[in-house]
Each structure stands twice: as C-alpha cells, then as structure tokens.
Amino acid sequence: MSKNWPLWEVFVRSKNGLEHRHCGSLHAADAQMAMANARDVYTRRSEGVSIWVVESSHITASNPENNGEMFEPAADKVYRHPTFYDLPDEVKHM
Amino acid sequence: MSEKEVKNLEEIFEARIARDEKIEPKDWMPEKYRKTNIRQISQHAHSEIVGMLPEGNWISRAPSLRRKVALLAKVQDEAGHGLYLYSACETLGISRDELYEQLHSGKAKYSSIFNYPTVTWADMGAIGWLVDGAAIINQVPLCSTSYGPYARAMIRVCKEESFHQRQGFEIMLKLANGTPEQKDMAQDALNRWWWPSLMMLGPTDAESVHTEQSMRWKLKRKTNDELRQQFIDQTVPQADLLGLTIPDPDLKWNEARGSYDFGEINWDEFWQVVKGHGPSNKKRMKDRVGAWERGAWVRDAAMAYAEKNENRKVKKAI
Numbered sequence: 001m002s003k004n005w006p007l008w009e010v011f012v013r014s015k016n017g018l019e020h021r022h023c024g025s026l027h028a029a030d031a032q033m034a035m036a037n038a039r040d041v042y043t044r045r046s047e048g049v050s051i052w053v054v055e056s057s058h059i060t061a062s063n064p065e066n067n068g069e070m071f072e073p074a075a076d077k078v079y080r081h082p083t084f085y086d087l088p089d090e091v092k093h094m
Numbered sequence: 095m096s097e098k099e100v101k102n103l104e105e106i107f108e109a110r111i112a113r114d115e116k117i118e119p120k121d122w123m124p125e126k127y128r129k130t131n132i133r134q135i136s137q138h139a140h141s142e143i144v145g146m147l148p149e150g151n152w153i154s155r156a157p158s159l160r161r162k163v164a165l166l167a168k169v170q171d172e173a174g175h176g177l178y179l180y181s182a183c184e185t186l187g188i189s190r191d192e193l194y195e196q197l198h199s200g201k202a203k204y205s206s207i208f209n210y211p212t213v214t215w216a217d218m219g220a221i222g223w224l225v226d227g228a229a230i231i232n233q234v235p236l237c238s239t240s241y242g243p244y245a246r247a248m249i250r251v252c253k254e255e256s257f258h259q260r261q262g263f264e265i266m267l268k269l270a271n272g273t274p275e276q277k278d279m280a281q282d283a284l285n286r287w288w289w290p291s292l293m294m295l296g297p298t299d300a301e302s303v304h305t306e307q308s309m310r311w312k313l314k315r316k317t318n319d320e321l322r323q324q325f326i327d328q329t330v331p332q333a334d335l336l337g338l339t340i341p342d343p344d345l346k347w348n349e350a351r352g353s354y355d356f357g358e359i360n361w362d363e364f365w366q367v368v369k370g371h372g373p374s375n376k377k378r379m380k381d382r383v384g385a386w387e388r389g390a391w392v393r394d395a396a397m398a399y400a401e402k403n404e405n406r407k408v409k410k411a412i
Contacts, residue, residue: 025181030400041174064121
C-alpha cells in the first residue's frame with residue numbers, strides 16, 4: 001500500500017443559531033471524501049444542518065504541559081469579573 | 095525524565111483519576127494506562143467491525159423490506175461505531191494501519207460471540223436482543239470511563255445502540271407469536287445464543303487478569319460478574335414475556351439476593367473460542383482480511399486521485 005489516508009476532524013452545527021461543535025474524526029483521501037464520510041458517519045439521524053471538515057494536521061493545539069503559564073494568569077484577575085466591584089444594594093439595573 | 099519526576103507525574107495522574115477528572119490525549123499518562131486503553135478500545139472497535147459479518151449474512155435474506163432496512167441500518171451503525179472507537183484509539187498514538195494489522199494477524203482479540211454462526215433468521219432476533227443487550231450493559235458504564243475520547247465515543251454508541259436491541263426483540267416477539275415452527279425457531283436461537291451471551295461479558299472476576307487495574311483507573315466501571323448478573327436479571331423477565339425458556343435448569347430467583355441464581359458457565363468453551371477454535375473464527379478472519387485486501391486498490395486509487403487534484407491546484411497557482 002502506497003500511502004495512508006490522512007485524518008480529518010469533523011465539526012457539526014446541530015441547528016441554525018448554534019455553533020459548529022467538534023464531534024469526531026475520520027480518515028479520507030481528500031476534502032470531498034471527508035465531507036461525504038462525515039455526512040454518513042456523523043449525521044445519520046438528523047444530527048446536523050452543516051458540516052466542517054479540516055485536516056487534523058492543520059490544527060495547532062496547546063500543550064497541557066504549558067497549562068500553568070497559559071491559563072493560570074487568568075485566575076488572579078478577579079477584577080475582570082463584575083462581582084469584584086462593591087456597590088451598594090440600592091443601585092438597580094447594574 | 096528521572097525516576098523521581100515520573101513518580102511525581104504518576105501521583106498527579108492518580109489524583110486526577112481519583113477526582114473523576116477526564117484524561118485527554120495530550121495529557122501525561124502512565125505508559126501502562128495508554129497501553130491498557132489501546133487494548134480495550136481497539137478490542138471494542140474490532141468487535142464492532144467483525145460484528146458486522148454474522149449479520150451481513152442475512153441482509154439479502156431478510157423476510158421483508160421493513161426488516162431489511164432495519165438490519166442494513168444496524169450494520170451501518172456498527173461500521174460507524176467501529177470508526178468512532180478506532181478514532182478514539184488513534185488519539186493514543188497508534189495508527190489505524192497498526193490497529194488493522196493487529197486484528198488481521200490475530201494479535202488483537204475481538205468479542206468471542208462473533209465466532210458463532212448465524213444459521214436462521216431468528217438469529218438476527220437473538221443477536222439484537224441478547225448480544226446487543228449484553229453490549230449495552232457493558233457500554234453504559236463506559237460512558238463515564240476516565241479517558242475522554244473513549245467516553246465521548248461511548249456516549250454516541252449508546253445513543254444509537256438501543257434501536258439495535260429493540261429491533262432484535264421485535265423479531266423475537268413476532269416469531270414467538272407466530273406459527274409453531276416460527277416459535278421453535280426463536281427458541282432454538284435463544285438456546286444457542288444464551289450461553290455465549292453470558293460468556294461475552296468476559297471471564298469471572300477471579301479469572302480476569304485486567305479487571306483490578308482497569309477498575310482502579312476507571313477504564314472499567316463495573317466488574318464482569320456484576321455486569322453478567324445485571325444482564326441476567328433484566329433478560330429473564332423479557333424471555334418470560336416472549337414465552338420462551340432460557341436454557342438453564344439452574345436458573346431461579348433468589349429472594350435473599352434479589353437476583354437470579356444461574357448455572358455453571360462452560361468456560362472451557364469460552365477459552366476455546368477465544369483461542370481461535372470457535373465454530374466460525376477462521377471464516378470471520380478470512381472474510382475480514384479478504385475484504386481489506388480486495389479493497390486495497392480502491393484506497394490506493396482514491397489517494398492517487400486526491401494527489402493528482404492537489405498537484406493540479408498547485409500548478410495552477412504557479
């Protein structure tokens with residue numbers, strides 16, 4: 001066998017108004033085949049109205065080893081949340 | 095990485111499992127956790143793929159169009175389930191080709207139940223009712239397994255699986271309420287599939303080499319014996335409803351346990367089938383490997399076509 005089919009990630013919008021969500025992956029020779037297979041594999045029971053397929057190798061993912069520097073700085077910035085600010089109870093609509 | 099560092103990571107990992115956190119593909123995990131997951135998920139995927147073969151036997155011989163579309167849809171689902179599971183397995187760093195190679199060479203196992211032949215139409219009923227019934231009991235707890243991609247795949251599988259069991263039970267119901275010959279056919283199928291279905295839930299806890307570690311890592315959430323008892327307790331009343339007799343003279347309700355007691359399982363038979371000496375092991379592997387080999391030129395042609403189109407696009411851009 002010459003070459004394996006590349007891996008694709010499949011994103012499905014379940015109905016208009018909602019975002020596309022990652023629902024799985026599959027192997028296909030090209031985008032057209034990935035789309036056809038995604039339809040057959042992930043929307044057999046009316047699970048979607050729109051599909052995106054993207055070759056997995058095109059996705060850049062963060063590394064969990066760097067989670068500290070990536071995500072922890074947000075933890076001590078409570079002033080980004082509305083509850084950080086002290087307001088008297090009498091203030092309405094805020 | 096030094097031994098101390100690994101030990102530290104292992105402790106963090108065990109603590110995450112204990113807190114019921116999910117493990118995702120890029121997270122650090124002990125090598126044994128990765129391997130155990132690969133073994134369990136791939137075995138599951140292989141079972142879905144080989145599981146299509148005994149039923150494929152009856153698609154062209156289904157007794158009505160209604161039964162035929164249902165059986166086709168079920169077999170198509172099984173291909174889909176195999177695919178979800180292979181994809182989940184590949185996130186652990188093993189390629190699809192390696193997984194197929196393990197199946198085709200006999201290195202990897204699949205569920206022993208698929209090594210029994212499907213000799214009458216009633217077998218389609220019995221498989222849906224009993225085999226898929228046992229599979230559901232095994233799969234529902236796996237929706238909360240600790241490895242994220244596996245858990246997500248199982249949630250999809252479980253959602254789809256319930257139609258499989260219902261269509262099987264409907265077939266049995268129709269036969270059981272049909273002519274005496276049809277009822278005999280249903281009883282005969284139950285007689286042949288009952289014990290293999292119990293074996294399908296795996297060796298007893300005392301004999302199961304992987305259970306303890308898998309339970310600790312939350313790869314498995316219930317032991318084989320627990321699953322088997324649950325299966326028996328929920329299936330016996332269903333057989334009563336069909337008016338069929340479960341082929342176990344020792345089967346009886348145990349008031350104190352609130353469960354059914356059941357007879358001795360023929361574990362010799364189970365191990366014989368696992369080791370490749372079941373009635374249909376050779377045929378299943380021959381069919382599977384044959385399909386893969388006969389499809390090679392299609393896979394190569396699709397890849398060549400994709401590459402040609404890609405080159406054309408590049409040339410145009412230049």
